[in-house]
Amino acid sequence: MTDKKVEKKYAVVDLEATSASATAQIIQVGIVIIEQGKIVQTYETDVNPHESLTKHITDLTGITDEQLSKAPDFSEVASPIFELIKDCIFVAHNVKFDANLLAEHLFFNGYELRTPRVDTVELSQVFYPTMERYRLSDLSLNLKLNLEHAHTAIADAYATAELLLKLREKIANLPKLTVENILAYADNLLFESRLVIDEVFSQMSPELPKGFVEVHNLVVKKPEPLLSERHLAADFTRNLALLDLDERPAQLAFAGKIAECYDDPRPVFIQGQAGIGKTYGYLLPLLSKVQDQKIIVTVPTKALQDQIMNQEGRRLAEVFHINCHSLKSPQNYIKLDNFAASLEREDKNRLVNRYKMKLLVWLTQTRTGSLDEIRQKQRFEAYFDEIRHDGNLSNKSAFWDIDFWNLSYERSKSCRVLVTNHAYFLTRIEDDKDFIKGHILVVDEAQKLFLNLEQFSRRQVKLNPIMKSLHELLEKPANHLQKRILESLQFELSNLIVQFYQNNQKIIPKHQVEKIRQDLLEVNSSDFLELKEALAPVFSDFWLSQEWSQEHRLTDLNSARSDLMTLSNFLPETAKSYFVSATLDISDRVSLPNLLGFEDYDFIRLPQEATQGQTIWLDSSMPNIPSLSSQDYASILSDKVKKLRQLRQPILVLFTAKEIMFSVSELLDEAHINHLCQHKNGHAANIKNRFDKGESSILLGTGAFWEGVDFANQDRLIEVITRLPFDNPQEHFTKKLKRQLSLAGKKPFYDYSLPVTVLRLKQAIGRSKRKEYQRSAVVILDNRILSKSYGPLIYQSLNQEFPLKVQNFDRILSEMAQFFKNI
Structure with a gap:
């Protein structure tokens, strides 16, 4: 007689209730039964709570008091619900709320629910380690779950049931050794969630699937072999067609200049309109023109670096078999030696153990080993600091052949296109001049390299x-x-x-x-x-x-550093250097090549049209800031934010000083206005994510929000620039820089401080317009652009790229309302 394994029976439950509190009344029940890996039964019912619903619950669920007045009492449905689920494993998305609330209602009606509980939120966090959010709506979007009527009990229960089946399938497709390692920590999961893993594990084959390698009890993907490169056509439009892309006149002109200037030994600066498709505009002509030479592309942020690899890099590999590689600093990669050591250690922290499970799954799917792929690290950053790579790897390491940093470093020597970021690029060429020597260099968004160079010097x-x-x-x-x-x-x-x-x-x-x-x-x-x-x-x-x-x-x-750094002195000799950006001209006196220290260069300005969907207003009614007390200044700013709030659009408010930001935040708190404030409600990435999710329509920020945080998720946005971002003249570095420039015969303010401020200002304005369909309204609350002798230089520089208006604040409010209305 053979021993037939009996698969467990699951009851996937979702409740809608009068509130999220423990004392809530159930208003709707949805149940989906899973047996033998299939959905076999569903149950749904409304429940009369005998109390009125809040407007929030009605808006959220679509359930009305009139609808529930005709529904049965819970006592009338308690028996069929209990009989349906009593011998099942209880599953829910955030199981604690649903299971406790249902068990309590059943208990008051004479039924004791003692079923094991499984939480699909935590299982999703473990087995889908690279997702940003784990709400049912987000998972449904990413995993293509059926959730047409969110926040109705049966729809949410059905989507959760599909999620459970997806999770079982995901676990079943993992190497058995990985799942075995995960089970060593599975008691750290909420309630009895490990039961799902146990059931799948019992049916898994011990054989290691193809495409994986096991080293000292860790399973990772086998490194990908290099592709055999195909030649590109000489014609740019032919290559576009092969990539299934349409021709764009501005992109064709840009690509033509890239090809035309290649034989000029001087560095080339090309100023082109944002959004014309510059990445393909420089990669395709260079790959076509030079068959054997490496192209090194440096971009402002790691996020953009990943974007290029996932979009242009992936398509170039698919169509032309071009070997593209992304290179970051060692600290971005996991060090397998350290991770393996952490697995040997018994941690009492449940969250750390959940991260261990999460990373074991991630190692079976990552090609890069970059910890940037893991989301929600901030909840226990100390653990990730422990397992980050330090760039040092003993040749006696058990993981030498599969170490991600080591493989990345070696692959960077053989690939045709290497993509990196400005911060690491500067670090690397300081340590290794041969890194770009004799290669083609493309500096994308070159104005930001200058700002990185400035930060690199301190x-x-x-x-x-x-x-x-x-x-x-x-x-x-x-x-x-x-x-x-x-x-x-x-x-x-x-x-x-x-x-x-x-x-x-x-x-x-x-x-x-x-x-x-x-x-x-x-x-x-x-x-x-x-x-x-x-x-x-x-x-x-x-x-x-x-x-x-x-x-x-x-x-x-x-x-x-002791000396002011210039890129021209810092940069090794390349085969060819291109600096591309939409912002190379800064003022009549200064351009980006000047700031980077270049004297002999070619400068090409392609025709530019004013940015569409973005307008800047200068507030002519704003008083002179230095004449205001801190209290009065904060009061004026908070009043303007309150008035802008009436436009019912998301608002980003940028500050140059934390003290004023906190003062404005306190005034908004006193007025009971919901908002998020950097350093008060979390660090930049955390509150940015919360802002994107709609937790608040007002975000107060400084620092990173001027430089590296993009707002691509808001279709509409109001950006408030409270003050021009000048360096603090009393800072030690600023004073030293001023002395050095003066000794060199330059005018520190006009030749350096003002151009850098303009760059920062443009960079901040660009944060709010990242996609073609976006609409952003920017208001600058600093009248020095209108009152100081240097103001016309800032005005002129901004007006070259953006529609610019000068109005009093009341008129600005009116024009902004019309601006958003005309979408």
């Missing part, structure tokens, strides 16, 4: 979290020697902070820098990485500064 690290980490490490030092080193480091940093606040000693003496450097050399290589970078030998000037967060004072350690 560093800043916050000492508060470092002091906290030191305190935690000293509670359980690895050994006596480690304890002495950590105590020495703690003493040196504490002494710096005391001298700064008690004696106003800002400059850090060289002997103290050397002592801290020595201590850092002897601590674990992955600890205090930011501090090590800030104290690197390339920096010569070190000083302390302070800033205020919402709750306490922060102390910053700053470092800078």
Whole structure:
């Protein structure tokens, strides 16, 4: 007699209720029964709660009081519900709420529900590790689940049932060894969620599927072999057709200039309209013209780097078999040695153990090993810092042949197109001049490389979290020697902070820098990485500064190079260099080539049309900011935000100082206006995601929101620039820079400070217009553009790219309303 395995029976349940609280009344029940891996039965009913629904619940679910007045009491449906699910595993998306609420209602009617519980939210987080969000609506979109009538109980239950089947299928297609490793941590899942994994595991084949390799109990994808490259056509439009792309006149003109200028030995700067398709515009003619040479493309952000690889890079590989590769700094990759060591360690933190499961799944699907692919890392960033690569890999490592950073580094030598980002590009060419020597270089959005170069010449690290980490490490030092080193480091940093606040000693003496450097050399290589970078030998000037967060004072350690860096001196000799952007002209006095230090270059300006779907207003009624007290300034800004709120559009408010941002936030709190504030409600990425999800229609931000955060998810957006982003003239670096420029015979303000401010301003404005269909209205609340002698230079530079209007604030409100109405 054969032993036939009996598959478990699942009841997938969703409830709609009068609220999300524990005391809520059920108003709708949806149940889907799964047996033998198939949906075999459904059940649905309305329930009369004998109380009125809130407008929110009616709007959310579409259920009305009139509809429920005709529905049965729960007591009338309790028996059939209990009989249907009593011998099943209870499944729900956020099972705690549904199971507790239903069990309580059944108990009051004489039925005790003791079924095991499975949560599809947490299972989805483990087995779909690269998703941004795990709401049922998001999962339905990504996994093509049937959810036509969201927030009705049966529709949500049916979609959750389909999700459960997808999860079972996903688990079944994983290598058995991976699932076995996951089960070692599965008791950390909520309730009895591991039952789904156990059931699938019992039926899995032990054979390792094709395309995978197992090394020391870890399973990863086999590295992809290099493609045999096909030749591109000499004609640009022919290559476009092969890629199934339409011709665009502006793109054709841009590509023509790329090809035409190749034989000119000088670097070429090409200013072209945003949105013309510049990536194909430079890649196709260069790949066609030069058959054997490597093309290195550097772009502003890792996000854009990934986008190019996933779109243009993928299509070039599919159609022409071009080997494209993305290269990031080592810290972006997982270090398998460290990850394997963490698996051997028993962690009591449930969240860390869930990340281990998540990463085991991810290793079977990633081709890059880039931790940027993993979402929601911020909930336990310390663990990811532990497993990040440090660029050091022993040739005795068990994972040498499959180490992602090692493979990426080696592949970068053989690929035809290499895509990187500005920050890593600068780091790499400083360490390895041969990286681009003799190759073709394309700097995309070249104006941002200059801003990266400026940041590359200095560093800043916050000492508060470092002091906290030191305190935690000293509670359980690895050994006596480690304890002495950590105590020495703690003493040196504490002494710096005391001298700064008690004696106003800002400059850090060289002997103290050397002592801290020595201590850092002897601590674990992955600890205090930011501090090590800030104290690197390339920096010569070190000083302390302070800033205020919402709750306490922060102390910053700053470092800078002795000389002002120019790209022309820093860049190795290339076969050809292209600098492309929509923003190369800055003012009549300064262009980007000047700022980068180039004297002999070719500058091509392609025809530009004014940006569509975006308008800038300058507020002529704004008073002179320096004449205002901080309190009055914050009050004026909060009043303007309140008025803009009446337009019922998402609002991004950019500040140059945290203190004013927090003051405005407090005033909005006092007025009971819901908003998100950076550093108060979370870091930039976190509150950006919450803003995108619609948790609030107002976001207050600084820092990263000027530079690297795009707002592509908002079809409409109001952007408020509270102040022009000039450098602080009292900052140590700014003063030093001013002296150096003056000695070189330049005018520091007009030749540097003003152009950099214009670049930052344009960059911030560009954050709100990332797609063709978007509409963004920008209001600048700084009248220096209208009142200062340098104002016309800013006005002229902005007016070249954007429709620009000068109005009082009331008129701006009226025109903005019409602007959004005309969509």
